[in-house]
Amino acid sequence: MTYVPLEISDLALAALLLIANGAVSFAFRLGLERSLAISALRMVVQLAVVALALKYIFALDSPLWTALFALFMTTAAAYEVVSRQERRIGGAAATALGAGAPFFAGLVATMFATTLVIGPEPWYAPRYVLPIFGMMLGNALSGTSLVLDAMTSAAVRERSAIEARLALGAGRFEALDGILRRALTTGLMPIVTAMATTGVVALPGMMTGQILAGIDPVSAAKYQVMIMFLIAGSTSIAVVAAGLGSVLLLTDERHRLRLDRLRQT
Amino acid sequence: MLRVEHLRIGSLPPLSFAVSSGECLAIEGPSGSGKTRILRAIADLDPVEGQLFLDGAERREMPPQAWRRAVRYAAAEPGWWTDTPRGTLPATPASRPRIDRLVSALGLVEDVLDRPVTLLSTGERQRIALVRALADEPKVLLLDEPTGALDVGATALVEELIRFQLLAGRSVLIASHDAGLIARLAHARLQLAPPQDRAPKAARMSPP
Numbered sequence: 001m002t003y004v005p006l007e008i009s010d011l012a013l014a015a016l017l018l019i020a021n022g023a024v025s026f027a028f029r030l031g032l033e034r035s036l037a038i039s040a041l042r043m044v045v046q047l048a049v050v051a052l053a054l055k056y057i058f059a060l061d062s063p064l065w066t067a068l069f070a071l072f073m074t075t076a077a078a079y080e081v082v083s084r085q086e087r088r089i090g091g092a093a094a095t096a097l098g099a100g101a102p103f104f105a106g107l108v109a110t111m112f113a114t115t116l117v118i119g120p121e122p123w124y125a126p127r128y129v130l131p132i133f134g135m136m137l138g139n140a141l142s143g144t145s146l147v148l149d150a151m152t153s154a155a156v157r158e159r160s161a162i163e164a165r166l167a168l169g170a171g172r173f174e175a176l177d178g179i180l181r182r183a184l185t186t187g188l189m190p191i192v193t194a195m196a197t198t199g200v201v202a203l204p205g206m207m208t209g210q211i212l213a214g215i216d217p218v219s220a221a222k223y224q225v226m227i228m229f230l231i232a233g234s235t236s237i238a239v240v241a242a243g244l245g246s247v248l249l250l251t252d253e254r255h256r257l258r259l260d261r262l263r264q265t
Numbered sequence: 266m267l268r269v270e271h272l273r274i275g276s277l278p279p280l281s282f283a284v285s286s287g288e289c290l291a292i293e294g295p296s297g298s299g300k301t302r303i304l305r306a307i308a309d310l311d312p313v314e315g316q317l318f319l320d321g322a323e324r325r326e327m328p329p330q331a332w333r334r335a336v337r338y339a340a341a342e343p344g345w346w347t348d349t350p351r352g353t354l355p356a357t358p359a360s361r362p363r364i365d366r367l368v369s370a371l372g373l374v375e376d377v378l379d380r381p382v383t384l385l386s387t388g389e390r391q392r393i394a395l396v397r398a399l400a401d402e403p404k405v406l407l408l409d410e411p412t413g414a415l416d417v418g419a420t421a422l423v424e425e426l427i428r429f430q431l432l433a434g435r436s437v438l439i440a441s442h443d444a445g446l447i448a449r450l451a452h453a454r455l456q457l458a459p460p461q462d463r464a465p466k467a468a469r470m471s472p473p
Contacts, residue, residue: 160344164353167308168397169334178346255329256310 003214015040057126066126070133074103077141084145087152087262089249094261097249098148101241102140109136109234117226132230135206139231140238143187147239150183151246152262162257172251180243187239191232198228267307267336267405267436272315274302279315282455284405284436289427291447292440294457300440301341303455304407307438308338319404337403341410343394345382350393354378360400367396370429372422387414395423405436412443424450 018040025032057065078099082088110133114120120128155162158179165175173180198204199221203211206227210220252258268283277299284290292300306313309324309332317324317336324332347353354364368375371392377385378393385393391414398406411427412420424446431437431450441447447454 158344158346160340160342161346162344163310164340164344164394165346166310166329167333167338167340168353169330169401171330252312254309254312254325256312258312 003212054126054130057130061126063124066124066129069126069130070107073130073134073137074099074106077102077137081141081145081148085149085152087156087264088148089152089246090261090263091249094249097242097245098144101144101238101245102137104241105140105234105238106133106136108237109140109230112233113226113230117230132227135227136230136234139191140234142190143235143239144242146190147183147187147242148246150186151179151243151250154179154182155250155257156259156262159257159259166255166257172255172257173247175255175257176247176250180247183246184239184243187242188236191228191235195228195232198224204228266318266320267438268316268318269307270316270318272303272306272313272317274299274306274313277303277457280455282453284438284453286404286434286436287431288452289431289437289439289450290453290455291451292438292455292457293447295459297460298457299460300457301409304338304409304438304440307405308333308336308407310338334401335403336405336407337398338407339394339398339409339411341413343390343397345390348381349379350382350385350390350397351378354397355400363402364396364400367399367426368393370422370426371396372419388416388419391415392419392423395426399426399430403435406430406438408437408439408441410441411439412441412446420446 018036022033022036024030025036053069057069078095081098081102082095088094110129113132114123114125114128118128123129155176162175162179166172194204204224204227207217207220207224210223211217249261250258266283266285270281272280274280280303282290292303294300302311305311306315307317309317309329319332319335324336345353354360364378365375368378373389373392373396377389382390391411395408395411398408406427408427412423415423420443427437427439427450437450439447439450
């Protein structure tokens with residue numbers, strides 16, 4: 001089980017394809033050169049920084065630094081959730097929900113995975129905790145974004161229906177139940193689709209990485225299955241928390257629909 | 266009896282009035298003068314300052330659901346959340362005969378409730394929304410342009426139904442542009458000034 005280590009020159013060769021991409025954009029005046037260059041550069045810098053940081057933290061093997069890095073990842077995630085919304089709910093509670101739902105879900109799934117499923121020694125070994133937490137956080141994050149976006153846009157679009165139900169004496173969860181159900185479906189759709197098509201349409205990135213790194217495909221597949229289960233679990237925790245939380249934030253204690261709390265971004 | 270005290274809505278002066286059971290208060294004023302906002306505030310659908318009492322009980326003394334079941338707001342443009350209107354009506358055995366009576370009183374045919382909402386005319390939708398609002402016998406009716414989308418015949422039926430609700434002891438607040446309807450139904454009027462020239466005394470109650 002060996003793998004071919006990559007040199008910087010190999011990466012430069014791979015980047016040639018990106019330059020071909022840039023040439024296409026230039027020839028057809030797509031105007032993508034700039035964003036291509038910026039995003040490629042961002043990727044290289046971010047991955048280099050993260051790789052170095054991870055190397056350092058793995059060597060330290062300290063729970064404190066592991067927790068700090070996880071917290072940093074969560075902050076970045078919260079920023080992503082907030083900036084991806086077309087309309088967002090104003091106030092600190094909404095930001096707390098956007099960051100808290102993925103964080104909580106990621107934390108639960110990661111603790112579960114490292115203490116019970118994989119069981120490395122010690123359980124907080126950053127080598128296991130951080131990559132798993134990152135994957136959980138990333139997926140829970142997309143789920144949370146999708147749910148919040150679905151909830152806010154449906155609440156605006158179906159305002160008269162929601163208020164008609166409130167006016168007829170429904171509570172807030174009853175008045176928003178159809179919207180909540182649809183938003184939860186939207187939030188869970190990516191992971192459900194991913195589980196159904198994985199291996200058939202594309203090999204998952206993590207499994208590909210492990211195979212390239214010389215791991216036996218069966219072992220890689222086992223790891224992938226575990227990760228998918230964990231992702232499904234953590235995404236559903238985040239999706240449900242975001243859905244229920246957004247019902248509370250879109251309404252008030254007198255069960256009124258409070259669209260005045262939404263900000264256009 | 267519905268009593269409103271120091272209700273503050275937008276730039277309107279604080280409103281205080283009472284509507285006894287069997288009484289109809291008309292709210293008049295041009296578009297944008299705040300008719301809908303007043304009705305929505307009384308249904309506790311918007312956060313506003315002021316006290317609202319129903320038979321002596323303030324709205325905050327009861328759960329909002331109970332308040333809105335007793336103080337029923339019917340919007341000018343009703344909302345729908347199921348494919349056919351039937352799904353938006355109460356389905357208890359007790360409400361069934363009442364719904365049938367209301368449907369025929371408003372000149373609708375029974376099967377209109379099972380047609381897709383999108384295929385109904387605005388007038389049909391508005392009348393079904395009125396059936397929906399009355400089906401569980403609220404104490405106070407807040408009707409926003411109840412005849413806005415209706416022809417003369419249907420307007421007469423709605424007017425008759427409102428009169429019947431008054432006789433049954435309900436309080437009715439009605440916001441409408443239809444001067445004739447107001448003249449025939451209202452016991453008192455609340456006149457709102459146009460949004461631009463809003464002086465402190467712009468809203469006033471006039472005796473019938």
